[in-house]
Amino acid sequence: MLGGERSMLATLPALHRAGFQGTVACPPQGPLSQTLRRRGIPLVDWCLRDPTGQRRNILDLRLELATLLRVVQPDLLHANSLSMARLAGPVVCSFHLPAIGHLRDIVKISQRAVDDLNCHQCLIAVSRATREFHVGQGIEPHKCVVSHNGVALDEFAPRVPTRYLHRELGLPKTARLIVTIGQIGIRKGTDIAVEAVRRLACELSDIHWLVVGERTSKKAEAVQFEADVRRSASTGLLAGRTHFLGTRSDVSDLLYESCLLLHAARQEPLGRVLLEAAAAGLPVVATDVGGTGEIFPTIDDGGILVPAEEPAAMAAAAFALLGDEPRRRACGEQGRKRAVQAFGAELTAERLIRQYEALLP
DSSP: OOOOHHHHHHHHHHHHHOOOOOOOEEESHHHHHHHHHTTOOOOOOOOOOOOTSOOOOHHHHHHHHHHHHHOOOSSHHHHHHSSHHHHHHHHHHHOOOEEEEOOOOOOOHHHHHHHHHHTSSSEEEESSHHHHHHHHHOOOGEEEEEEOOOOOOOTSSOOOOHHHHHHHHHHOOOOOEEESSSOOOOTTTTHHHHHHHHHHHOOOTEEEEEEOOOOOOOSHHHHHHHHHHHHHSSSGGGTEEEEEEOSSSSHHHHHGGGEEEEEOOOOSSHHHHHHHHHHHHHEEEEEEOOTTHHHHHHTTTTEEETTOOOOHHHHHHHHHHTOOHHHHHHHHHHHHHHHHOOBBBHHHHHHHHHHHHHHOO
């Protein structure tokens, strides 16, 4: 599941307790639908892509959405992503249906897409950086509010490591694990992370690097990017010390087995994995892009921020933490404190409930 889907799922229990009954329209197969069924949340099957994986025609999808709205008859529609909000905008406008669009991406969009988004009565940006970017593109400022994502603080909480990953990967007990979590792609800066870890490996012989996530884009440049990353991570000092784990369902456990999270994104609206790491008490070294500085506004908030595109700076920050155990532990404790204060799922749900209530008759 992607971050936006996990963020939505984190708020559903509080919404249910507040009396809101939701129905989710999503593809019938995959981890999201499986999770919804397991939780007993009503869902409607809706495939946005054809059997080849290509996005279907937007006009056809809007006709199907109109049919779904007539059948379900919701009091309010919440489009959980920028692309879905764009798709739904003209439809909810024609239905005169209260609607919220969630802006979880910092991407350039056309004027037509801006107009579609402005059909919603409310647009939620996941960070101030995201709001400022889209207002600059023409989103109506009075409609756009900021609400940071939240995490389940009981699921992501400091624990004692069990070293199950060491056993799974056949690593010595003394190996220290550094983890990078997210899509393998240009925007996530996986290539920058490779170079940062290579520099670390020159100084620290006991580190192993875990790469959690997969490439989602099928574009030729994305395929080549991944191939280059894997090739680079399999040579020299990184050979045998880089572990591509793919998609994992145990992220909430995996974080506790690691010493440090590296996040080398070139752009990041509000990285969910950064919130999860902070809540888990895992120190973070991340690039200072997008909304990341809103998660870690000061050096005492559990994360060390470095400039984008600078693997040397990332490696130096990571080396400093790994070489100073008291500081590393303090950094994790500060991150947990920051997450509890500002990024609990209950806080996010409370803000969302206020937006719902403001729109409902």
